[in-house]
Amino acid sequence: MLRTVRPLFDLVAIGLMALAFLFPRPGVIVHPALARAGVHTLDRIAELQAHLVGHPDDVDSALELADLYVWQWRPDWGLATLGPLAERHPDDFRIQFAIAVAHADRFDFAAAKTSIDRGQEVCRKNAGTVPCGEPDMVRMSVFERAVGDVVAQHVNPAQDPNRVKQILDSALHNAKIPQPGSPWVPPPRKPPTPAPAQRQGK
Numbered sequence: 664m665l666r667t668v669r670p671l672f673d674l675v676a677i678g679l680m681a682l683a684f685l686f687p688r689p690g691v692i693v694h695p696a697l698a699r700a701g702v703h704t705l706d707r708i709a710e711l712q713a714h715l716v717g718h719p720d721d722v723d724s725a726l727e728l729a730d731l732y733v734w735q736w737r738p739d740w741g742l743a744t745l746g747p748l749a750e751r752h753p754d755d756f757r758i759q760f761a762i763a764v765a766h767a768d769r770f771d772f773a774a775a776k777t778s779i780d781r782g783q784e785v786c787r788k789n790a791g792t793v794p795c796g797e798p799d800m801v802r803m804s805v806f807e808r809a810v811g812d813v814v815a816q817h818v819n820p821a822q823d824p825n826r827v828k829q830i831l832d833s834a835l836h837n838a839k840i841p842q843p844g845s846p847w848v849p850p851p852r853k854p855p856t857p858a859p860a861q862r863q864g865k
């Protein structure tokens with residue numbers, strides 16, 4: 664009888680130990696990973712994640728998932744999603760553009776500049792399965808101008824976020840969209856405007 668019941672006792676003991684180790688400690692507050700996401704967004708993220716497990720080279724699904732991560736304040740997750748694809752699909756400019764956006768969302772403008780430069784180079788070669796058209800080059804050029812100005816002026820986003828916002832707003836405001844059929848020529852960059860000097864305390 665004891666031999667028959669002993670395996671049951673072992674299972675109960677293992678279950679209690681697992682409960683003791685895995686159950687959150689008292690006072691621990693568990694926060695959702697995507698606090699801003701609604702039910703529809705969470706369902707779509709779960710659907711895309713499950714799809715990419717079986718189809719890891721589906722670039723369109725990975726781009727959509729990374730975009731959702733960026734909108735939910737998780738650019739690191741977007742970078743983790745797109746990083747392996749960038750190595751396997753070096754001729755797809757969309758991946759480099761999305762990586763640049765994720766870096767910019769992390770205020771890593773130097774990395775964003777490197778990625779958007781790479782994306783523009785891929786776009787100029789236009790050797791990928793997805794053609795890079797003039798609208799794509801315009802969008803990348805506007806983005807490159809914005810992040811490039813931040814890098815060129817050596818502005819630290821953590822120390823001077825308002826200055827970063829001014830530079831980005833100025834770059835986007837001065838961007839000129841070409842007429843259909845005319846080549847895209849980026850407007851000339853103006854010399855960096857020095858930040859206003861702060862008053863010295865007496």
